[in-house]
Amino acid sequence: xxxxxxxxxxxxxxxxFPGKPLAxxxxxxxxxxxxxxxxxxxxxxxxxxxxxxxxIAQVAFDFGxxxxxxKPSHQTGTDRLGEVAERLRDVSHxxxxxxxxxxxxxxxxxxxxxxxxxxxxxxMITASAAFPKSADLSNPNHxxxxxxxxxxxxxxxRSPIPYPRSHTAAARPRHHLGIYxxxxxxxxxxxxxxxxxxxxxxxLEQLRAIEHxxxxxxxxxxxxxxxVDTPEDVGAAAKDLRALARRRAAK
Numbered sequence: 518x519x520x521x522x523x524x525x526x527x528x529x530x531x532x533x534f535p536g537k538p539l540a541x542x543x544x545x546x547x548x549x550x551x552x553x554x555x556x557x558x559x560x561x562x563x564x565x566x567x568x569x570x571x572x573i574a575q576v577a578f579d580f581g582x583x584x585x586x587x588k589p590s591h592q593t594g595t596d597r598l599g600e601v602a603e604r605l606r607d608v609s610h611x612x613x614x615x616x617x618x619x620x621x622x623x624x625x626x627x628x629x630x631x632x633x634x635x636x637x638x639x640x641m642i643t644a645s646a647a648f649p650k651s652a653d654l655s656n657p658n659h660x661x662x663x664x665x666x667x668x669x670x671x672x673x674x675r676s677p678i679p680y681p682r683s684h685t686a687a688a689r690p691r692h693h694l695g696i697y698x699x700x701x702x703x704x705x706x707x708x709x710x711x712x713x714x715x716x717x718x719x720x721l722e723q724l725r726a727i728e729h730x731x732x733x734x735x736x737x738x739x740x741x742x743x744x745v746d747t748p749e750d751v752g753a754a755a756k757d758l759r760a761l762a763r764r765r766a767a768k
Contacts, residue, residue, distance in 0.1 A: 519609040519637075521630050521698075522563045523555040524585075524601050526594035527577075527616040529570035533747045538573050540745065542619055542755050547745060548573065549580045550619030550758065558626035560634065561612070567597050593722060595697070599708035602701050611704060613697040620742040620757035621696070628736055629698045640703040641726055642734040643670070645691035646741040654690065660721060661690035662735055670733040673721050694741055697723070703731070 527538040527548045534540070538548035548566060555564035566577040569589040577584045585604065591597040598613050605611075610633050612626060629642055645662050652659065657675035665671055672678060678690050699707070713728040715721075726733055742761075743753040 519634055520562045520607055521560065521610045521612065521633060522565060522605065522608050523558070523561050523612040523614050523626065524598050525551050525555065525564065525566050525614050525616045526597045527566055527568045527570075527573050528589075528591075528597075529568075529573060530589075534745070536572075537745060538568070538616055539576055540748070540751060542745075542751055543758055546576055546580075547619050547754075548577060548616055549582075551614060551616055551621065552577070552580070552582050554619070554621050554623050555612075555614055555626060557623035558630065559623075560627055560630035562608075564614075565601060566616075567601050569597075595704075595722060596708055598699070599704055602704050605701070608701055611699050611701060613699070615695045615744065617745045618695075618742045619745065619754050620761045622738070622740055622742065622761065625694075625696065625736075625738050625740075628738075629696065632734065632736060633698055633700075636734070639698075639734050640700045640731055641707075641723075642698040642736065643723065644694040644696050644736050644738045646694055646738045648690070648692050652692070660693040662693040663688070663690050664735050668735055668737075670723075670727065670735050672727070673719070673723055675719055675721070691735075691737070692741065693735075694738060695744070 531537045539546045565585050566582045567585045567587050568574050569587050574584045585601045587597045587600045654677040661678050662673045663671050663678055679688050713725045715728055716724040743757045745754050
């Protein structure tokens with residue numbers, strides 16, 4: 518039986534929002550909301566907060582989370598995940614849940630877990646959502662993904678893809694969502710590889726897997742949540758949390 522664990526990377530030293538994981542949203546620290554969404558997901562065996570800061574660790578301990586203290590030198594959340602993977606035993610897969618999305622849909626996490634359990638050949642998985650018709654596809658902060666007919670990623674880009682030569686073309690990119698699942702053995706390989714040319718050009722680490730010939734499954738999510746990058750995003754995240762609560766109450 519596969520054992521699948523969610524890991525929530527949480528660091529203090531955010532350039533635009535220092536101490537972000539402890540920012541209060543609707544009376545709770547941001548990281549607690551994320552952890553609670555993981556606990557609500559189906560199929561996970563555990564949810565771990567991975568942090569390099571004892572202030573975050575203490576708060577996480579207080580609200581009941583399992584905590585893994587990691588090195589402060591990690592450049593990415595994936596690197597932090599790799600350190601956690603080295604300590605775990607009898608865990609087949611890890612889900613990297615962004616620590617700045619308090620209203621992430623537990624159903625999305627559940628779908629990643631279910632897919633990993635049902636398809637043992639998947640080494641890496643992520644998710645996407647439809648862009649609104651009004652979305653500015655030229656915005657480099659909106660990462661685009663296109664997939665093949667089997668649902669595996671062909672390419673991720675900050676630029677519009679594919680090129681819209683015909684305005685009537687059916688092909689349209691989807692908005693990449695920053696959640697990932699990894700086979701633990703593959704994750705250990707991934708973090709040991711050096712950054713690759715396309716990864717460096719786009720500043721998108723998932724391209725490292727594609728450049729090494731690894732398929733990335735992309736599931737299609739119905740909704741997306743607001744990431745908290747700056748203090749100004751807190752209000753939008755609170756709005757998303759209220760909307761999530763309404764959707765769940767309506768079911």
